[in-house]
Amino acid sequence: MATYEFLCPACGPFDVVLPMGTASAHRECPWCGVGARRVYSAPRLSRPAPAMAGALAREERSRDEPEIVSSVPRHRRRR
Numbered sequence: 127m128a129t130y131e132f133l134c135p136a137c138g139p140f141d142v143v144l145p146m147g148t149a150s151a152h153r154e155c156p157w158c159g160v161g162a163r164r165v166y167s168a169p170r171l172s173r174p175a176p177a178m179a180g181a182l183a184r185e186e187r188s189r190d191e192p193e194i195v196s197s198v199p200r201h202r203r204r205r
Contacts, residue, residue, distance in 0.1 A: 129170065134162040 128146040133139050134155035140162070142153060155162045174182065 131165050131167050132162040133165045134158065134160055136160050139165070 127143050128149075130142050130144060130149040131139055132142060132153050132155075134157070137155055137157045137160075140156060142149065149164060151164050152161050153164065154160070173179070
């Protein structure tokens with residue numbers, strides 16, 4: 127599903143969620159019924175949370191520069 131933006135001359139902008147590629151150039155305003163034209167805007171992209179971005183960056187770095195371990199880690203006893 128894609129979000130399409132329309133601009134009503136009386137009420138202003140409004141969004142409509144439709145299957146991709148099915149939006150027409152004009153649509154009736156849901157509030158006043160006046161014909162609204164479709165406007166093109168930047169896509170709404172989101173960014174990952176800082177913790178996730180850090181984890182992804184560490185994973186990416188480890189592909190070319192893996193951490194070197196100089197000794198065997200201590201074994202923890204399970205309770």
